[in-house]
Amino acid sequence: METYQIYSLTSAILFIIGIGGIFMARHFIKKIIATVIMGGGVFLSFVSFAQRDAITFADPVPHALVITGIVVAVASAALALALARRIYQLTGEETFTNDK
């Protein structure tokens, strides 16, 4: 078993954990963390296949895409966090509820 195979299998597991977290977690912050974990799984699969396609160095295109992707994921998580804090500030809710 190659190194990259371990990480590509892990990436699938992390992705599923993230999806599960988005449904199961109740608090906004946990939901946002779940999306970040899900993104981490996607990035891990990219980088593991970059390692598989290595010749003299690992494939640089997925590396560059992942660096871009991490920064974009952080920007969107920051926006989500701002919205969550605003919702909490206006309504006092910290979860999505259907009760109202």
Add this chain to the structure above:
Amino acid sequence: MSILIDILLAIIMVYLAIQCLLTPRLIQSVFLFFAFGLGLALAWVRLGAIDVAITEAAIAAGFLGVLFLDALKSFAPKVSVKQDNLEDIYKLPRRNIKSLILPRVILVLGLALFLFIALEAVWMIPDGGGLTASAEALLPQSGVEHPVTAVLLNFRAYDTWLEIGVILLGLLGVFVAGGIKLYKKPGASKPDPMLRQVILFVTPVLFLFGAFLLYIGKTGPGGAFQAAVLWGAIGILLHLGGKPIFAMIPRWLFHLILTMGLGFFLVLGFLLIADGRTLFEYPPAYAGLLILIIETLGAISIAAALTAIYANLNQMEEETNEVEPTT
């Protein structure tokens, strides 16, 4: 032997991710998220992606973790305020728990099926050969020696340009969500001698280390984003120390700093088109110099945007204190 390290690391990451989402307390969740980010960074070192590891450790674990910690400050103390409603809070899930069992079983089954499909898909991914060979062939024309920097700032400069734009959009979104009150100077905040010493000591180190990462990106792992986070950390530290940097400089200078990375990229792209080339097709003779300028301006812009995102999120909480939770 080395395969054992990878297996161990994979188990640790999966454990941390699950634990991070299952733990009941938010603060544990956030710290486990820090640990998860650093574990992921180690995984990237194992996969030979040092650039990605630095970015992950700095932005995804460090900066985002700080944002989460900052958010806890406004979410956490409210529990004691809401003590009257505490019974309602605990009654609601208990009343609904029976109706929730079926959806949860279905969700778990669906996730298990999806996990199986995802593992299968990842296992069976066809060997396409990747783009390593073409990147290596064009590397001498790119103006830099490190392949990842060449892809980021030359071959796929589009991505990087639009990424700076996305960060600016994120900042705009945070502005919109957070209200207009920006960067007011905090009133007489009590001076903290320890924090002051830390700032005095750490700021030059961060600045130099950021500049080093920026310059070394030409030949090795490092580059604009990694440098930007270190410089953004300076801004965050200064903000924490009661010196919000954007309250001290004029508004137009702040806007100029925020947009100059994106703007320089755009102007350069149009000039290249006017010169009869395609967008971001640098002349090979000047490519190295152009990339260095773009990286420097981009790093300053991103650092300013990260600082502004933090500062704005941090000040949202001040207004929150007065708002009573309505139920």
